[in-house]
Amino acid sequence: MTDLDGAGAIEVSGLTKAFGATVAVSDLDLAFAAGGRHAVIGPNGAGKTTLLNLISGELRPSSGRIRYDGRDVTRTTRAKRSRLGIARTFQQPTVWSSLSVADNVALAAWPHAGLSGVWRRRRYRALSARCGSHLETVGIARLAERPAGALSHGERRMLDIAMALAADPRVLLLDEPAAGLTEHGVEQLLAALRALPATVTVVVVEHDFAFVSAIADTVTVLHDGRLLATGTPAEITADAAVRAAYLGESESV
Numbered sequence: 001m002t003d004l005d006g007a008g009a010i011e012v013s014g015l016t017k018a019f020g021a022t023v024a025v026s027d028l029d030l031a032f033a034a035g036g037r038h039a040v041i042g043p044n045g046a047g048k049t050t051l052l053n054l055i056s057g058e059l060r061p062s063s064g065r066i067r068y069d070g071r072d073v074t075r076t077t078r079a080k081r082s083r084l085g086i087a088r089t090f091q092q093p094t095v096w097s098s099l100s101v102a103d104n105v106a107l108a109a110w111p112h113a114g115l116s117g118v119w120r121r122r123r124y125r126a127l128s129a130r131c132g133s134h135l136e137t138v139g140i141a142r143l144a145e146r147p148a149g150a151l152s153h154g155e156r157r158m159l160d161i162a163m164a165l166a167a168d169p170r171v172l173l174l175d176e177p178a179a180g181l182t183e184h185g186v187e188q189l190l191a192a193l194r195a196l197p198a199t200v201t202v203v204v205v206e207h208d209f210a211f212v213s214a215i216a217d218t219v220t221v222l223h224d225g226r227l228l229a230t231g232t233p234a235e236i237t238a239d240a241a242v243r244a245a246y247l248g249e250s251e252s253v
Ligand SMILES: Nc1ncnc2c1ncn2[C@@H]1O[C@H](COP(=O)(O)OP(=O)(O)OP(=O)(O)O)[C@@H](O)[C@H]1O
Pocket: 019, 022, 023, 024, 042, 043, 044, 045, 046, 047, 048, 049, 050, 051
């Protein structure tokens, strides 16, 4: 189910971010429907990561507005947006190497768990069970007791997603999650994304169009910080402007 007004919907209007003379995101109007599987693609420097940073609150826009769940979050801090349900991963996963995989997820869940008060022990047990289920979702439950520093690159990416899920997000922003993964790792990532609750809105920045086609129901193409096209993967593949500006004569499309 997708819904432009529902819980987890994101809408940006007139969104602009300039770094000095470089306009990374330029007067962007777009919406990510609640519960959708959205991909954002575009050549290097198109403004994809900047868009994620603006939505998650890592960056403040130069102008324009961001709405989430029908409320204006343009001036809302990153921490508050996280509490409201916007989670993200970065191009380089950040984990606590000396802690176990399970403890990494528990620490990520802690700020969202409401562990004060008389029901603390019961809540802690519930928290541990939920952390275990996030590891199941991303397919690394068997590694729960392993130090995070001993994981492969692909396993670490899965842990990073499990840590984002620990916040029980309604929006999950993933920055190039397939980068550097083996073919097997990409298959595992696709399985993990398919196992996410249908209510979670997913926005994936990704270069690999085969990956995008496998996961996304809508694709947004950015070029020079502007919206070039939006549509289904098939519509984007067939779009002449996209082919000219971005995909070119690529054999992979
Ligand atoms: N903190 C910053 N300071 C200055 N310029 C920046 C900053 N962040 C991004 N830029 C510039 O903004 C433009 C858009 O960058 P951005 O990283 O958003 O693009 P991208 O589409 O994610 O690229 P890539 O696919 O290479 O990750 C680029 O020209 C980049 O150099």
